[in-house]
Amino acid sequence: MLTIAVIGGGAAGMAAALAAASRGAAVFVYERQARVGRKLSVTGNGRCNLSNRNASPAHYHGEESGFVLPALRRMDAAGTLEHFRSLGLLTVTEPDGRVYPLSNTAGSVVDVLRYALEAAGVRVETGCEVKAVRKNRGAFQLLTDAETRRADRVVVACGGLAGERFGGTSLGYRLLEGLGHSCTPLRQGLVQLRSSSPFCRSLKGIRADALARVFLGDGLLREAAGEVQFTEYGLSGPVIFELSRWALSSPGTLVSLDLVRELPEEALRELLLRRSRRTPALPLEDVFVGTVQNRIGRVLARSCGLELKKAVSDLTEAEAARLAHEAKHFTFPVIGDMGMPNAQVTVGGVRTSEFDPETLESRLCPGLYACGEILDVDGDCGGYNLQWAWSSGALAGASAAERTNA
Numbered sequence: 001m002l003t004i005a006v007i008g009g010g011a012a013g014m015a016a017a018l019a020a021a022s023r024g025a026a027v028f029v030y031e032r033q034a035r036v037g038r039k040l041s042v043t044g045n046g047r048c049n050l051s052n053r054n055a056s057p058a059h060y061h062g063e064e065s066g067f068v069l070p071a072l073r074r075m076d077a078a079g080t081l082e083h084f085r086s087l088g089l090l091t092v093t094e095p096d097g098r099v100y101p102l103s104n105t106a107g108s109v110v111d112v113l114r115y116a117l118e119a120a121g122v123r124v125e126t127g128c129e130v131k132a133v134r135k136n137r138g139a140f141q142l143l144t145d146a147e148t149r150r151a152d153r154v155v156v157a158c159g160g161l162a163g164e165r166f167g168g169t170s171l172g173y174r175l176l177e178g179l180g181h182s183c184t185p186l187r188q189g190l191v192q193l194r195s196s197s198p199f200c201r202s203l204k205g206i207r208a209d210a211l212a213r214v215f216l217g218d219g220l221l222r223e224a225a226g227e228v229q230f231t232e233y234g235l236s237g238p239v240i241f242e243l244s245r246w247a248l249s250s251p252g253t254l255v256s257l258d259l260v261r262e263l264p265e266e267a268l269r270e271l272l273l274r275r276s277r278r279t280p281a282l283p284l285e286d287v288f289v290g291t292v293q294n295r296i297g298r299v300l301a302r303s304c305g306l307e308l309k310k311a312v313s314d315l316t317e318a319e320a321a322r323l324a325h326e327a328k329h330f331t332f333p334v335i336g337d338m339g340m341p342n343a344q345v346t347v348g349g350v351r352t353s354e355f356d357p358e359t360l361e362s363r364l365c366p367g368l369y370a371c372g373e374i375l376d377v378d379g380d381c382g383g384y385n386l387q388w389a390w391s392s393g394a395l396a397g398a399s400a401a402e403r404t405n406a
């Protein structure tokens with residue numbers, strides 16, 4: 001019986017193991033952490049945004065843009081949901097295409113995969129770090145702390161550097177380099193932004209709906225709408241993760257937030273002036289009441305240099321225009337990001353030109369496969385990275401089990 005070793009029990013490794021086991025191979029998963037799916041269990045803020053209905057090569061980045069196509073074609077978002085349904089996991093697709101488990105709990109995804117591995121007879125060894133892989137006369141040897149394991153095929157699914165607390169590591173890159181592979185430069189992607197705005201601390205902890213735009217000088221680089229989270233150091237939240245690639249693309253960018261995207265600037269100005277006539281005694285610090293959160297409203301008034309305790313009846317037309325402009329273009333100069341440990345994904349990875357996209361087999365070392373984040377593929381925010389883990393894992397596992405002579 002063909003023996004397949006899967007190194008890494010994350011999303012991609014579990015998908016690979018299931019695909020290989022369903023084709024009759026004897027499958028072993030080696031996971032260095034105490035349990036499988038550690039990172040998976042914290043994804044999507046604990047909800048696990050496991051896929052996106054719109055998954056297509058346009059949402060992926062790397063040296064070879066078309067590399068993801070065969071894997072996505074073989075297992076697209078619909079196929080992935082069908083597969084999860086067959087494992088007993090129900091899902092909900094939100095209007096923007098993001099898919100979550102119906103239970104709203106990432107743990108459910110990990111659980112159905114764990115049970116499926118068990119049912120398929122996959123042997124999972126946790127707390128087992130693979131230190132090196134060697135190929136000797138057609139077979140592989142895997143070196144761990146305790147002993148040397150033998151395998152006919154090896155699937156490397158060690159993930160990337162991002163999210164160190166949950167298992168992000170460079171070990172996988174070293175393993176593949178030891179077998180002749182090379183990496184593109186690695187950096188953090190989908191990451192929180194640090195800003196020099198003096199208002200970060202006052203806004204800390206607030207979540208707001210906004211249209212966020214990234215500018216370099218006068219040039220608009222990218223925009224996206226949705227939830228923004230204000231933090232002590234700057235900006236976070238799904239929209240910021242999504243825009244981080246562009247915000248970090250060159251020094252001197254800034255993020256401009258439209259905090260009242262339902263109203264044009266002129267209409268907002270009118271609304272503020274009407275308020276000054278209807279509730280003249282209201283202090284200016286509350287002029288945005290009912291439009292944005294009170295703390296945001298006060299910060300906007302402060303950033304316009306207005307005196308907060310003055311009555312709104314004293315609001316001049318020019319001041320109302322300034323306030324409306326500020327609410328529609330509240331800017332945060334970007335001075336960096338929160339680094340690889342806090343990032344959701346690694347940009348860069350093992351060179352995809354060294355792997356066959358149709359099978360994910362190494363072109364340099366037959367019988368060796370790689371899948372998931374370790375490869376030079378990173379997806380947009382919104383379930384695309386896990387979709388890549390499922391699709392590439394399923395392809396690598398199936399190819400490893402189907403190929404007859406390595």
Ligand SMILES: Cc1cc2nc3c(=O)[nH]c(=O)nc-3n(C[C@H](O)[C@H](O)[C@H](O)COP(=O)(O)OP(=O)(O)OC[C@H]3O[C@@H](n4cnc5c(N)ncnc54)[C@H](O)[C@@H]3O)c2cc1C
Binds near residue numbers: 009
């Ligand atoms: C906080 C956070 C939230 C995220 N949220 C989302 C989301 O909602 N939607 C989405 O699409 N993506 C999300 N991502 C990204 C997504 O989780 C990853 O892209 C995906 O998990 C990658 O899967 P993988 O199997 O390639 O790697 P991993 O899930 O990282 O798994 C790799 C595994 O290999 C093990 N390993 C490594 N080296 C060895 C070795 N030498 N021996 C044995 N074991 C080894 C590691 O311990 C790890 O368990 C998030 C990431 C983070 C950090």
